[in-house]
Amino acid sequence: MNDKNIIITGLIIFFVFLTFPFWYNLGKASPVPEPKLTDKAKAAKECVEPKEYMKVEHMQILDIWRDGVVREANRVYISKKGKRFNMSLSTGDDSCMGCHSNKAEFCDKCHDYTSVTPYCWDCHIEPPKEKK
Amino acid sequence: MENSRRSFLKLAGISAIGLGTKPVLDAFASSEAHGEKHGPEIFPNQEALTAKRWAMVIDTRKFESEADLDPIIEACNKIHNVPKFKEKRHEIDWIWVDEFKHVFTDLEHEFVDDRLKHLPFLVLCNHCENPACVRACPTKATFQREDGIVLMDFHRCIGCRFCMAACPYGSRSFNFRDPRPFIKEENKAFPTRMKGVVEKCNFCAERLAVGKMPACVEASNGAIVVGDLHDPDSEVRELLKNNYTIRRKTHLGAGPAIYYIV
Numbered sequence: 001m002n003d004k005n006i007i008i009t010g011l012i013i014f015f016v017f018l019t020f021p022f023w024y025n026l027g028k029a030s031p032v033p034e035p036k037l038t039d040k041a042k043a044a045k046e047c048v049e050p051k052e053y054m055k056v057e058h059m060q061i062l063d064i065w066r067d068g069v070v071r072e073a074n075r076v077y078i079s080k081k082g083k084r085f086n087m088s089l090s091t092g093d094d095s096c097m098g099c100h101s102n103k104a105e106f107c108d109k110c111h112d113y114t115s116v117t118p119y120c121w122d123c124h125i126e127p128p129k130e131k132k
Numbered sequence: 133m134e135n136s137r138r139s140f141l142k143l144a145g146i147s148a149i150g151l152g153t154k155p156v157l158d159a160f161a162s163s164e165a166h167g168e169k170h171g172p173e174i175f176p177n178q179e180a181l182t183a184k185r186w187a188m189v190i191d192t193r194k195f196e197s198e199a200d201l202d203p204i205i206e207a208c209n210k211i212h213n214v215p216k217f218k219e220k221r222h223e224i225d226w227i228w229v230d231e232f233k234h235v236f237t238d239l240e241h242e243f244v245d246d247r248l249k250h251l252p253f254l255v256l257c258n259h260c261e262n263p264a265c266v267r268a269c270p271t272k273a274t275f276q277r278e279d280g281i282v283l284m285d286f287h288r289c290i291g292c293r294f295c296m297a298a299c300p301y302g303s304r305s306f307n308f309r310d311p312r313p314f315i316k317e318e319n320k321a322f323p324t325r326m327k328g329v330v331e332k333c334n335f336c337a338e339r340l341a342v343g344k345m346p347a348c349v350e351a352s353n354g355a356i357v358v359g360d361l362h363d364p365d366s367e368v369r370e371l372l373k374n375n376y377t378i379r380r381k382t383h384l385g386a387g388p389a390i391y392y393i394v
Contacts, residue, residue, distance in 0.1 A: 049172070064174070070285045071275065073341050074174040087174065091321045122326040123286060125318055 036105040179343030183360035194355035207351035215314035227256040257303040257333035261387025268298035291328040
């Protein structure tokens with residue numbers, strides 16, 4: 001019963017150790033990354049749908065496009081505004097990657113930040129690193 | 133007492149009707165609102181080549197040796213990023229060459245004529261009418277399109293290889309290894325595959341969708357023809373009408389769509 005001090009010291013050390021990640025990283029939260037646009041993407045002003053919609057729903061659009069192209073052979077997308085687009089991730093200049101040819105700066109930046117690892121590039125061939 | 137019970141039940145009944153109609157009315161209201169809004173739409177390409185039922189006729193009389201077939205196989209491999217493995221057990225094939233006795237097992241006999249005995253035959257996925265692979269696939273990664281083409285959605289393939297066991301023609305290959313390092317020259321317009329998925333001939337669905345003929349047809353100098361089996365005026369039907377053709381293992385009832393003129 002005389003080990004009170006040792007027990008309390010031990011508890012304090014344990015508590016400090018337990019909360020280590022919290023106070024160690026205090027105030028060091030990395031800022032939310034902003035994806036960089038290529039000149040071509042900037043010039044186009046708008047993606048297939050408005051920016052805010054793309055930010056939230058791009059994965060749904062990619063999913064719909066994927067099923068549409070692979071399973072139903074549908075390759076033309078008509079946006080809400082009535083514009084026509086070629087449905088393709090990485091084939092040709094009018095595909096997603098044709099415009100967003102900076103994968104590291106555009107896709108990976110946010111995906112890394114949010115620890116999302118889409119497996120697109122296991123099969124689809126990445127656009128070349130250097131800018132065209 | 134009885135009176136109040138009666139009136140309670142009446143009231144409850146009327147309330148139930150009132151509550152019941154609300155969702156119905158809501159549904160009507162929302163469907164009207166939907167009709168006005170213009171949503172995004174997706175369509176097939178206008179240049180796409182279409183058919184009610186695709187089929188292929190291979191005129192084996194125009195081939196003499198494997199040298200005649202190599203450019204056709206090469207064209208397919210190049211366009212579809214088919215890897216070339218050194219080891220036989222890793223081999224991936226979309227279209228390849230085999231002998232008569234292995235291709236037409238039910239027609240083979242001891243005294244089959246010399247020309248057929250030694251003639252190399254092009255074999256590929258038969259895009260069956262009743263594809264066993266489609267029934268075997270647990271994820272619907274392999275499916276049959278309305279135009280008869282049996283396709284694979286590599287995104288969905290889990291690599292269980294049931295389809296390979298089901299296919300009576302051995303038309304499917306499995307990626308035991310990452311194929312990327314074994315592709316000599318990548319075609320950037322077509323994806324590669326990854327380790328752990330099955331692959332096979334896709335009847336060049338990606339080319340038909342943009343109005344091009346399959347790669348093997350283009351490379352064959354007219355020895356391979358594809359067309360609509362349900363169109364009596366198509367080139368395929370013309371060839372079938374005027375030539376004796378055989379198909380592979382028809383007794384199995386799969387209904388192969390690849391016809392061989394012998």
